[in-house]
Amino acid sequence: xxxxxxxxxxxxxxxxxxxxxxxxxxxxxxxxxxxxxxxxxxxxxxxxxxxxxxxxxxxxxxxxxxxxxxxxxxxxxxxxxxxxxxxxxxxxxxxxxxxxxxxxxxxxxxxxxxxxxxxxxxxxxxxxxxxxxxxxxxxxxxxxxxxxxxxxxxxxxxxxxxxxxxxxxxxxxxxxxxxxxxxxxxxxxxxxxxxxxxxxxxxxxxxxxx
Amino acid sequence: xxxxxxxxxxxxxxxxxxxxxxxxxxxxxxxxxxxxxxxxxxxxxxxxxxxxxxxxxxxxxxxxxxxxxxxxxxxxxxxxxxxxxxxxxxxxxxxxxxxxxxxxxxxxxxxxxxxxxxxxxxxxxxxxxxxxxxxxxxxxxxxxxxxxxxxxxxxxxxxxxxxxxxxxxxxxxxxxxxxxxxxxxxxxxxxxxxxxxxxxxxxxxxxxxxxxxxxxxxxxxxxxxxxxxxxxxxxxxxxxxxxxxxxxxxxxxxxxxxxxxxxxxxxxxxxxxxxxxxxxxxxxxxxxxxxxxxxxxxxxxxxxxxxxxxxxxxxxxxxxxxxxxxxxxxxxxxxxxxxxxxxxxxxxxxxxxxxxxxxxxxxxxxxxxxxxxxxxxxxx
Numbered sequence: 001x002x003x004x005x006x007x008x009x010x011x012x013x014x015x016x017x018x019x020x021x022x023x024x025x026x027x028x029x030x031x032x033x034x035x036x037x038x039x040x041x042x043x044x045x046x047x048x049x050x051x052x053x054x055x056x057x058x059x060x061x062x063x064x065x066x067x068x069x070x071x072x073x074x075x076x077x078x079x080x081x082x083x084x085x086x087x088x089x090x091x092x093x094x095x096x097x098x099x100x101x102x103x104x105x106x107x108x109x110x111x112x113x114x115x116x117x118x119x120x121x122x123x124x125x126x127x128x129x130x131x132x133x134x135x136x137x138x139x140x141x142x143x144x145x146x147x148x149x150x151x152x153x154x155x156x157x158x159x160x161x162x163x164x165x166x167x168x169x170x171x172x173x174x175x176x177x178x179x180x181x182x183x184x185x186x187x188x189x190x191x192x193x194x195x196x197x198x199x200x201x202x203x204x205x206x207x208x209x210x
Numbered sequence: 211x212x213x214x215x216x217x218x219x220x221x222x223x224x225x226x227x228x229x230x231x232x233x234x235x236x237x238x239x240x241x242x243x244x245x246x247x248x249x250x251x252x253x254x255x256x257x258x259x260x261x262x263x264x265x266x267x268x269x270x271x272x273x274x275x276x277x278x279x280x281x282x283x284x285x286x287x288x289x290x291x292x293x294x295x296x297x298x299x300x301x302x303x304x305x306x307x308x309x310x311x312x313x314x315x316x317x318x319x320x321x322x323x324x325x326x327x328x329x330x331x332x333x334x335x336x337x338x339x340x341x342x343x344x345x346x347x348x349x350x351x352x353x354x355x356x357x358x359x360x361x362x363x364x365x366x367x368x369x370x371x372x373x374x375x376x377x378x379x380x381x382x383x384x385x386x387x388x389x390x391x392x393x394x395x396x397x398x399x400x401x402x403x404x405x406x407x408x409x410x411x412x413x414x415x416x417x418x419x420x421x422x423x424x425x426x427x428x429x430x431x432x433x434x435x436x437x438x439x440x441x442x443x444x445x446x447x448x449x450x451x452x453x454x455x456x457x458x459x460x461x462x463x464x465x466x467x468x469x470x471x472x473x474x475x476x477x478x479x480x481x482x483x484x485x486x487x488x489x490x491x492x493x494x495x496x497x498x499x500x501x502x503x504x505x506x507x508x509x510x511x512x513x514x515x516x517x518x519x520x521x522x523x524x525x526x527x528x529x530x531x532x533x534x535x536x537x538x539x540x541x542x543x544x545x546x547x548x549x550x551x552x553x554x555x556x557x558x559x560x561x562x563x564x565x566x567x568x569x570x571x572x573x574x575x576x577x578x579x580x581x582x583x584x585x586x587x588x589x590x
Contacts, residue, residue: 053549059575062558066526067582069590071554073545083546 013043015185016121016202020095023119023177023206024048028090031055031115033077033107034097038065045070053089055080078102081110089115096202098122098164099155108171112209117176121204124180126160126197161196161203168207177206215255220295221278222253222306226317229350235312238340238503245326248351249317250274250309253293254301256357262588263357264299265348266308267365267372269570270440270497271489273316276308277301282316283488291572298581303588304361309351311344311372313496318347321420321492333492334420341368341504345375352383359383362584366390366569367536368497371504374544377523378506386587388580390528391569393536394514394544395505400535403443404498407436411491420492433491434482441481446532446565450474514547521548525555526583528569528576535566556583 013021017040024030027049032041035054038061044050054072056062065072073080077094078101092115094107099122101107111118123146124130133141140150148155159167161180168175180200182188190196196203217223226249229235234244251274256263266276266289273280277287277294293299293306310318313336321336328335352360363376363384370392377387393400411417414432422428442450454474458464461471470476510516525548529541538559548555560575562568569576 053554059558059560062556063575063579063582066556066558066579067586069583069586071524071556073549073555073557074559075542075557080546083549085550088549088552 013039016181017043017095019179019181019185019187019204020093020119020121021048023204024050024091024093026050029053029088030091030093031081031084031089032093032095033081033111034094035065035070035072036061038068038070038072040093040095041065041070041072042068078107078110081107081114084114086113087116090117091115092118094118094120096121096123099158101157104157104159105167105171108167108173108207112173112207117206117208119204119206120164121181121202122159122164123155124161124197124200124203125158126162127201128198131198161200162193164203164205165193168205172210174208174210175205176208179204218253218255218301220253220301222251222301224251224274224281225249227351227354229347229354235343235347235350237337237343237346239338241337243312243319243337246312246319246347247317247323248309248312248319248347250307250351251276251278252308253277253306254304256305256355260357261359261361262303263305263307263352263355263360264362264364264584265352265360265376266293266299266306267348267363267369268308268311269365269367269369270501271437271485271494272369273314274308274310275316276306288570291577292580298577298584299364300581300584304584307351307355309348311368311497312347313339313344313493313500315490315493320490321496322423322490331423333423336492336496338499339496340500341371341375342379344500345372345379348372348376349380349383359385361588362386362388364388364390364580365392367392367566368501370536371501371506374506375504377521377525378517381521381523384523386524386526386583388526388528388583389541389544390576391530391533391536391541391566393504393540394547395507396502397540401502403439404502406439408495408498410435410439411495417491420495422491428486429491430483430486433486433489433494434479436491436494437485437489438478438482441478443535444565444567446534446563448532449564452563453477514543515550518548518553519551521551521553523553524587525553525557526579527555527557528579529557529559530562530564530566530568531559532563533566533568 029051032054041052045052062074092111130141180188180196181202231245234242275287276289295302310316313320315322321332325332363373365373370389373389411432414429416427417429457473459473459476507514529538545557
């Protein structure tokens, strides 16, 4: 599935969110964990007729979501998600947040307890720029999109695309779809793990219980 | 703009109705009340399909004068920045009602009012009531106004308890619910503080077993102490320290006596004394009792989620970081119960230092969320 098949216009929404939206079918129940200002949820409700809920840590994000008429609760994702019943959503989204979790392995299991499927996107630390930064400078990489020094970054659990795939295997999680996202925020048409892990700036996966 | 219309939006109208003459109010205790009065205030204009009514519910010692001058105290209403033209509860758009709750003392039937059967004040002959009874009385008023569904029910503290009660008992008649700084049941600590207040009143010899209306004197000292104790629970340690610290009151040094040496003592005494002028001691007993009896899960075997099963109501729940009376934890329990049954709920914990009373103060974040929530729902 790609953007063109869905007739969704890129101008409606941030490009990385559009990629996620394209992985969600019509009329499903969706929980966005770390939904920010509710842009993706609002889009899914409008364009995909989805029944949507969100969890967001920042009061400002919740405020903006509520003003869009969205039902969003404020709180720590890892804590709050545990209070949702099993199978209460068709899809649970974790966008660009996996690396900030205390225990990424536990949150993946929780996503798939609460949802039948999960859509997970994360920055790829296997990207060639990151590798070169560490190899040549000998310092922790600081990228434009993740602009924090190592000692104060909220992103405490970086992984590579290969790490993520390995973790899914270890947790007996099925990967239904996966892609590497390039510099421009659009899907990269590469099939090999080596190339994805080297040139993808982000990994984007649909996962399910085995 | 016509004078009457402008007045409706701005200062509002003070009204009073007698209800329950034919169909008595059925009370939780098994008793009935017939007839009874409801005093209320309204602002704005009910639209033609009656879909823009908002019920604002007041807290323990509040009244119907949420906006505009309170004729009893001469002071401004208790939510002046929340309700009004262009404000979060916008009286240009909504028809806003605020009722004095059953058992209170600003015109609605309560222990201070005349029992038509005996032609003297009820005193302790007034039946013990619950939050559900207050809401049943409000339902009768809403019926009288011929409003099928309220666009929203909004309230803080005990007002939030009424909001939850509306949502649970009358879910088809509430479109949105906004409980603020509230709880789903009174905790042991909440009950304990109220018991201190009640004992202070009843220990005052002037209370005269609730028949102080026969004398010139009421239990002023007791009611005053009750208010002082309660007032501490409405503030935070930080806000008390910021406001008073250990500052002395109009003196250079300690007097080694029991006069109000400290500013905080003087402040509390003033809070107590001024409260006596505007509140009835028996009402204080009845309303604190109603709050202590409040447990929205009680009819559902203690299962809070069950209370909200299949609810069509859309919730927006707010709490304050420094509120130690009805904590964020208690709001979160409501949020989790609602999520467990797939209800539509938003929640925010607002960072504010001023304790439980934050909901009555100037809090832009609270105003923004309520304005956004209501506007989004109205825009549908």
